[in-house]
Amino acid sequence: MEDRLIYLDNAATVWPKPESVYKFMDDFFRTMGVNPGRSGYDLAIEAGSLLDRTRKRLTKFFGGDEDAPERLVFGYNVTDALNLAIPGLVQPGDHIITTNLEHNSVIRPVNHMVRDRGAEATYIPFDAAGFVEPDAIRAAIKPNTRFVILNHGSNVIGTIQPIREIGTICREHNVTFIVDTAQTAGVVPINMKEMNIDVLAFTGHKALMGSMGIGGLCVRKHVEIRQVRSGGTGVRSADPYHLEEYPWRLEYGTPNMIGVASLSAGQDWLDERGVENIHRQEMALAKKLVEGLRQIEGVRLYCCDSLENHLSTVLMNLRGVDPGDVGVMLDVDHNIATRTGLHCAPLVHRQLGIEATHGGVRFSVGAFNTESDVDAAITAVADIAQWSRERKRKAEQHPVTSR
Ligand SMILES: Cc1ncc(COP(=O)(O)O)c(C=O)c1O
Numbered sequence: 001m002e003d004r005l006i007y008l009d010n011a012a013t014v015w016p017k018p019e020s021v022y023k024f025m026d027d028f029f030r031t032m033g034v035n036p037g038r039s040g041y042d043l044a045i046e047a048g049s050l051l052d053r054t055r056k057r058l059t060k061f062f063g064g065d066e067d068a069p070e071r072l073v074f075g076y077n078v079t080d081a082l083n084l085a086i087p088g089l090v091q092p093g094d095h096i097i098t099t100n101l102e103h104n105s106v107i108r109p110v111n112h113m114v115r116d117r118g119a120e121a122t123y124i125p126f127d128a129a130g131f132v133e134p135d136a137i138r139a140a141i142k143p144n145t146r147f148v149i150l151n152h153g154s155n156v157i158g159t160i161q162p163i164r165e166i167g168t169i170c171r172e173h174n175v176t177f178i179v180d181t182a183q184t185a186g187v188v189p190i191n192m193k194e195m196n197i198d199v200l201a202f203t204g205h206k207a208l209m210g211s212m213g214i215g216g217l218c219v220r221k222h223v224e225i226r227q228v229r230s231g232g233t234g235v236r237s238a239d240p241y242h243l244e245e246y247p248w249r250l251e252y253g254t255p256n257m258i259g260v261a262s263l264s265a266g267q268d269w270l271d272e273r274g275v276e277n278i279h280r281q282e283m284a285l286a287k288k289l290v291e292g293l294r295q296i297e298g299v300r301l302y303c304c305d306s307l308e309n310h311l312s313t314v315l316m317n318l319r320g321v322d323p324g325d326v327g328v329m330l331d332v333d334h335n336i337a338t339r340t341g342l343h344c345a346p347l348v349h350r351q352l353g354i355e356a357t358h359g360g361v362r363f364s365v366g367a368f369n370t371e372s373d374v375d376a377a378i379t380a381v382a383d384i385a386q387w388s389r390e391r392k393r394k395a396e397q398h399p400v401t402s403r
């Protein structure tokens with residue numbers, strides 16, 4: 001067994017982060033850790049300027065409206081951001097279109113809108129390869145459809161959705177298009193204007209290379225999201241109600257400035273490496289992983305016959321072994337970190353027919369993995385498969401008989 005941990009759980013959070021990110025966060029916290037936008041002394045202005053610069057940078061990175069960077073608002077993570085966007089857009093009687101590929105960060109707020117606010121929702125299944133068909137979205141649109149919401153990349157099966165095509169359909173029908181970029185921001189190029197994305201939700205702690213506790217929304221100029229929370233903004237303190245203007249409309253209280261600093265350093269690192277290069281490198285490892293796993297008797301892979309339009313996330317099961325047990329053996333016997341179970345996205349497993357059997361084992365390759373990590377994962381699964389066959393053989397030779 002390897003002494004070092006082989007981390008293949010990058011879909012949960014990318015780890016480690018670049019050294020430059022750790023260093024920038026540490027420096028920032030020590031030298032500029034004051035409250036931005038609240039006071040007039042130099043350091044507070046400097047901290048505020050990092051906040052503004054990072055808004056601008058991320059707006060450009062996502063292809064948002066560069067003349068309105070205040071519409072890039074920060075929250076805690078993508079879940080928090082979606083919990084601003086979804087209730088901020090839905091009115092009673094609205095229809096929402098989403099998909100079976102979604103994370104609970106979409107499913108639950110949407111279901112709450114249905115249960116608590118009189119909305120209705122349609123869940124579109126994915127096809128056999130793991131993609132949502134744009135025509136299925138088109139067919140589901142009704143006169144009262146308020147928005148289409150889906151993820152750009154699946155956190156379970158790794159498929160990258162045809163966002164551009166779906167965005168075009170939404171624009172043709174004047175339906176707002178919301179995209180959850182948790183799995184793709186930082187590994188797949190995104191351009192809101194070109195892809196007709198109206199609202200983009202992001203999280204900092206994955207491939208954007210930032211810390212936990214930072215995420216947000218980028219909202220195009222033509223979209224109005226109602227403010228759903230209120231509190232201090234640092235400006236116009238005498239106003240009894242929350243400010244209408246962005247960014248304050250969707251920001252409350254002291255921002256996570258260490259998180260903002262992490263995103264700023266993450267942007268530097270991504271600029272240096274190039275998003276496409278990172279994806280290419282991760283996919284080369286994912287291909288090796290899939291090819292290796294495919295050779296192992298009893299392994300079933302999901303939605304990765306082709307790795308076109310795919311992230312480096314691979315879902316598998318081993319015949320006759322509970323996925324949770326596979327995960328424990330990978331961890332305890334091989335020092336390999338994966339994630340098993342339903343991955344906060346139960347409808348994916350339900351559609352694949354593996355919800356009742358406890359989902360699957362997810363390997364997710366990140367920017368800091370190497371070929372030897374992948375080799376170790378393949379060897380480990382082969383060992384577990386061998387153990388499982390042995391166990392079966394022994395059970396057949398010595399069946400347990402009841403007295
Ligand atoms: C597609 C998708 N959406 C939403 C989330 C939630 O992310 P966070 O916990 O950062 O809010 C995740 C996290 O794994 C995800 O993969």
